[in-house]
Amino acid sequence: MLNYLRLNDASQAPDVQFAHGAEQAEAMVRELTRRALKSNWLRGQLVKFCLRRTRALLGLREMPKFYLVWILARLRTILRPVAEELVRAGRLEKLDDFYFLSFGEVRRALAGADMHSVVQARRATYEQELQRRHVPRILLSDGVEPTSSADEGTETNTLRGTPASAGSITARARVILHPVGAHLEPGEILVAPSTDPGWTPSS
Structure with a gap:
């Protein structure tokens, strides 16, 4: 705004x-x-x-994702008291640790199980995934991303991608990997791994 x-x-x-x-x-x-x-x-x-x-x-x-995000936000609100109880009981360190657990693991935590190690391992994987600069659009059956001959021999300082708007323009480009805390100046070209309605506030 x-x-x-x-x-x-x-x-x-x-x-x-x-x-x-x-x-x-x-x-x-x-x-x-x-x-x-x-x-x-x-x-x-x-x-x-x-x-x-x-x-x-x-x-x-875009409606399915909108409603999915809305439902997940409501679930987080509903489940927050459970997360607060697990933090009070010392079975979790922080409130958002709760969201690294499955429902079965939450039940075990409520029964007395300590979930610090489970959350720590999953948070480490999550932090690693946040550093990923490229998310494959498709994978082959052996888990490898297909490449074209155009991808071979590409210079390391060249950005390749799919334009989201028609036409051409010359302006300053800003690379943004995640929408949280991102800043874009008027007239700048947004370069991102992908964008969707999740990049905008759900409210």
Whole structure:
């Protein structure tokens, strides 16, 4: 929000950018419909219907993750008293240690088992995974990531990835590996391993 307030160019405001993108999309729908109509009337109407449905419903693809994140947040709130009890009893060191345990392990902890070593091992693995700069999109059956010939001989100072927006631009790029505590200046190009609605506040 603070970065939005710092925008000096009114044309870069989110609502203006969104409206501009919507205009471009509608113009392309009209153009593709016009091209399809040259073939025949039915194809033109089908193209128009499909493109408009896609534009109207594409945002729904993010709904499953939104609700999953919302449910998990509610579960954390509901289970917090259990975590507090385990910390009070000395079976866990910190509240967030609780989330490194399975439900069965939580039951054992409530019955008196000390879970410090289990949490410590899992936290170490978690911290190691946070340092990962590349998450494979797919793995082969032997656990190896497939590579293309284009990946071979790549210079070590070259960033390769998949663009998320159309067009080209020259500006300062900022590499952000995790959204927590991240800072992006207006006009900067975001370079990240991946982004999704989890990068935005769920509230």
